[in-house]
Amino acid sequence: MLYNPWRDEHALKCNFPTYSEAYQHFKDTIEEQQKIYEPFSDTVDEAKRLLNENEHLEEMWDELAPQTYSENAKDLANSAKQPDKGIENYDIGLDLGLPPSNAEDEISKQYDMPDKEFRQHMRRLNKEQIEFVYDTIHLLKTQEEPIYRFLSGGAGVGKSYVTNTLYQFALKFFNKKAGEEFALKKILLMDPTGRAAYHIKGNTIHSAFKLPANQKLQHKPLSSSALNTLRNQIGDVKLIFIDEISMVGFNMFNCIHQRLVEVTQKKELFGGISVIAEVDLFQLKPVMDSYIFSTPRTGYLPLSTNLWTESFKMFELHTIMRQAENKSFAELFNRGREGKQTTEDIDELKGQGIAVDSEDYPWDAPHLFTTNEQVDSYNCTIIHISQVLIQFTS
Template sequence: MYTFLTGGADVGKSQALKALYNALLRYYSSQPGSDPDDTHILLMAPTGKAAYGIKGSTIHSALLIPTSEGFHYKALTSDKLNSLRVKLRNLKIIFIDEIFMVGNGMLTFIDKRLQQIMGSKNIFGGVSIIAVGDIFQLKPVFDGWIFNDLTHDYGPLASNLWKDHFMAFELTEIMRQKHEQSFPQLLNRLREGNQTDDD
């Protein structure tokens, strides 16, 4: 399952992420023989600030992705790989917040890293991904938009993981300021470039 949850300002993307995470945590914890130390779900984000906001980890720290080598994939050493395999052996789902700060090169790196960790050639090593974010964000730093085809390192024949596998769901109802919707509506018009003369 590869899902993309999106929407404009104040529609409840963060709350939906928390609700899904907590429901899945309860589900996996209630399974017979479940070990409380097992990691079934990872919460990740591309920056420290975004990771802190969801009480998760940065993508780089969670998957031991070096920050200094660009997007040229380098497999983990056997020691690091074994350590991650022990920690993530029961991993089922990853939430990635602020997905549009993740570029197409980084998404491909995540795919290859998960294949190595899980010992599987399936997309993302067979781990489900729930990506959350707003398409009207700044472009990823030193990377292409996640929905564009790769133009470096992996070549023109590389598949586009985002276009080929992710299904989008858009939240549209403003939740945070239900009784005063004029300001969130203004923000959404601005983000889309559809502001009116009155704005």
């Protein structure tokens, strides 16, 4: 497979009854290629043979450095008794080419928008947007109890814009509140995915709450050291914004609640911290988890309280802002979002298509396909219509 070109595993047999017979047929070619890419294979085989012939390597090392051998044996025995913390403390950012994280600056610095720019943001809000912002800020200012709100709406209604404006409004309020330490973080802005968190200048849920990077999504108490570090980072937080809440499942939501209870040492919901969530629940669903509003049917989970349905109040935006100049097209997509598209909507979308054999077909435009076979077919077509063909031999 390494030294003979192929696209399909079944094609490796090349009309031979078995893979073994096909290998015998191409054996000379394979061995020639192997000599190029594995020039030291004979040396490695000879080294393996010498190792296998000598059965007393451990005893020879013991005689040469007995103290070192004894210490290594003790270390190995002790390490077997220690729990593996690799998964819990694994920095997945290294796999993505990001610099190693620092415990002191893992929580993103809060950007305080200049007052002039903030006032411009406020002026752009429409009636229902500004009502939501003012009502939320009023509750944060006047009541001691935490608030739990969910901002939703179709495409183009300005959910992200409202969330950003509300975040800046709340940040200015907490920073100027009498008796509050300015340097301490009062608000967290987070998202389930790294790319989205970077886009909103926030943190991922996993990094902010030290959730293990595995698929079990079960709450694991932090060690004393890790818990103290997290308390120093988010112990004074009053408000949490969660973007793309549709990708946060039932189990992850419970993990967030339990971690905040652990950090604040309060048995209240989310440790007594206010939470504002934002997204369109018709978008992406959680990975390896049930919907946030759907209680799983496994184990004892059906007996537990659904934090989302029991505590969060929904506010829905309706006025389309992004495609204000093409309102009919935006309304078409919103009908499709709810599965209520009409025959006219379908005809409108079909009318936007362009035939592959058209003279002005945009071959260089990004193409999306549903199967690998379609991707391969398109790539082969592009290769054949290109004027310059560059071939690399591996």
